[in-house]
Amino acid sequence: MSYVSETLEQLIAKNPGEAEFHQAAREVLESLEPVIDANPAYRKNAILERITEPDRQIMFRVPWIDDKGVAHVNRGFRVQFNNAIGPYKGGLRLHPSVTLGTIKFLGFEQIFKNSLTGLPIGGGKGGSDFDPKGKSDREVFEFCRSFMTELYKYIGADVDVPAGDIGTGAREIGFMYGTYKKITGLYEGVLTGKGLTYGGSLARTEATGYGLLYLTQAMLEAHGQSLKGKTAAISGAGNVAIYAAEKATALGAKVVTMSDSNGWIYDKDGIDLAAVKEIKEVKRARLTEYKNYRPKSEYSASGHVWQVKCDVALPCATQNELNLDDAKALVKNKCTAVAEGANMPTTAEATEYLIKNGILFAPGKAANAGGVATSALEMSQNSQRLNWTFEEVDTRLHGIMVNIYRQAAAAAEKYGHKDNLVVGANIAGFTKVADAMLAQGIQ
Numbered sequence: 001m002s003y004v005s006e007t008l009e010q011l012i013a014k015n016p017g018e019a020e021f022h023q024a025a026r027e028v029l030e031s032l033e034p035v036i037d038a039n040p041a042y043r044k045n046a047i048l049e050r051i052t053e054p055d056r057q058i059m060f061r062v063p064w065i066d067d068k069g070v071a072h073v074n075r076g077f078r079v080q081f082n083n084a085i086g087p088y089k090g091g092l093r094l095h096p097s098v099t100l101g102t103i104k105f106l107g108f109e110q111i112f113k114n115s116l117t118g119l120p121i122g123g124g125k126g127g128s129d130f131d132p133k134g135k136s137d138r139e140v141f142e143f144c145r146s147f148m149t150e151l152y153k154y155i156g157a158d159v160d161v162p163a164g165d166i167g168t169g170a171r172e173i174g175f176m177y178g179t180y181k182k183i184t185g186l187y188e189g190v191l192t193g194k195g196l197t198y199g200g201s202l203a204r205t206e207a208t209g210y211g212l213l214y215l216t217q218a219m220l221e222a223h224g225q226s227l228k229g230k231t232a233a234i235s236g237a238g239n240v241a242i243y244a245a246e247k248a249t250a251l252g253a254k255v256v257t258m259s260d261s262n263g264w265i266y267d268k269d270g271i272d273l274a275a276v277k278e279i280k281e282v283k284r285a286r287l288t289e290y291k292n293y294r295p296k297s298e299y300s301a302s303g304h305v306w307q308v309k310c311d312v313a314l315p316c317a318t319q320n321e322l323n324l325d326d327a328k329a330l331v332k333n334k335c336t337a338v339a340e341g342a343n344m345p346t347t348a349e350a351t352e353y354l355i356k357n358g359i360l361f362a363p364g365k366a367a368n369a370g371g372v373a374t375s376a377l378e379m380s381q382n383s384q385r386l387n388w389t390f391e392e393v394d395t396r397l398h399g400i401m402v403n404i405y406r407q408a409a410a411a412a413e414k415y416g417h418k419d420n421l422v423v424g425a426n427i428a429g430f431t432k433v434a435d436a437m438l439a440q441g442i443q
């Protein structure tokens with residue numbers, strides 16, 4: 001049995017019931033076969049066993065009291081996966097579906113994504129099964145305060161620097177930062193995604209969505225194409241989706257779909273992003289309201305946005321939201337590129353089908369790395385006690401995304417998988433971390 005198969009078998013036996021973690025580990029490890037075969041030192045030093053076992057997994061009780069005086073208990077998580085190349089870095093997801101397996105899948109992916117950015121950040125992830133939806137600001141504050149009252153023990157500007165993710169936006173980061181500062185007395189860059197008045201970076205809000213489009217553009221250009229005049233389908237209507245839509249439009253594409261967890265909108269004349277921003281960012285409401293702004297648009301509560309004819313598909317909502325049927329529809333409709341804004345939004349079979357059918361495919365760990373890269377730029381600014389301009393951050397982000405594309409494409413070609421960015425991104429991300437682990441001894 002190969003080293004990769006052996007490691008996967010052990011991982012599944014040791015982590016029962018963590019299907020998403022198994023899926024992510026399989027996807028990464030199987031694509032590493034060529035580089036593992038070429039470097040016997042990895043097996044000798046148990047690199048795969050070590051890289052798939054988090055440094056530590058922290059789970060804790062998060063009690064809080066709602067507006068009616070009723071007490072609730074959620075579960076908090078922080079998985080510190082790997083700090084071979086820098087302090088742990090990765091977001092906090094607040095969503096009822098969150099389990100330890102979800103956080104481990106995200107934390108594992110984060111190791112390679114962070115490595116690809118070229119910046120000195122290790123991999124981690126955290127969150128809770130708390131649902132901020134429908135809660136008052138006071139209830140969200142209560143939760144965030146209680147969550148940070150435990151989490152603060154394990155994080156720090158040079159130790160572990162959490163950030164936002166699904167359900168954790170500027171409001172939640174602000175509440176958590178205030179609590180950390182109050183408990184520790186430290187004014188340090190312990191969280192990223194902070195507000196601009198207290199250490200946040202310009203362009204961080206836009207970074208994941210903009211970065212996704214910078215990478216998509218680089219990928220298209222390398223194949224003699226561009227975004228100009230293309231029709232784009234986007235899923236999600238959160239942070240990533242909104243700024244992906246904004247940059248796609250700026251680069252000359254027409255975005256015709258967006259979605260939330262209840263349904264999706266189709267606007268053949270191009271999505272009115274100001275309307276989506278008002279519905280989602282200001283009113284915190286549902287996309288059903290979009291019809292009030294654009295009566296000719298269509299709303300659907302079933303199916304996926306991928307059934308719509310498009311040239312470029314950008315899944316920006318959540319994991320496993322683009323399945324094999326969706327992939328078949330995209331191929332049938334002559335879509336030319338799929339780039340993942342969300343983490344693992346495309347199922348394994350769908351990814352395989354898309355690549356087999358010649359669709360340019362950019363995996364999340366390369367395509368959505370702009371968020372964490374800009375978070376690392378926020379850390380740099382905090383350490384320097386300086387704020388860079390929007391243009392400075394955006395220019396660096398653009399350079400980082402083009403470089404990620406080039407690294408992934410070069411690694412794919414070097415190991416005999418030309419144009420396969422899934423393989424290329426995994427190999428390029430893995431090699432740097434694995435070599436740092438080798439240099440630091442068996443720890």
Ligand code: NDP
Nearest residue numbers: 166167208236237238239240260261317318342343368371
């Ligand atoms: P947000 O919470 O801002 O938005 C998420 C969007 O996806 C919302 O429109 C939400 O709908 C929808 N959604 C969430 N869960 C589901 C579900 N189970 N089914 C259908 N729709 C769903 O999150 P982000 O935009 O920050 O994150 C989106 C994805 O991008 C995630 O995979 C995240 O891990 C990834 N990512 C985010 C980064 C960032 O910087 N924010 C960086 C890198 C990756 P609703 O409004 O109904 O909740």
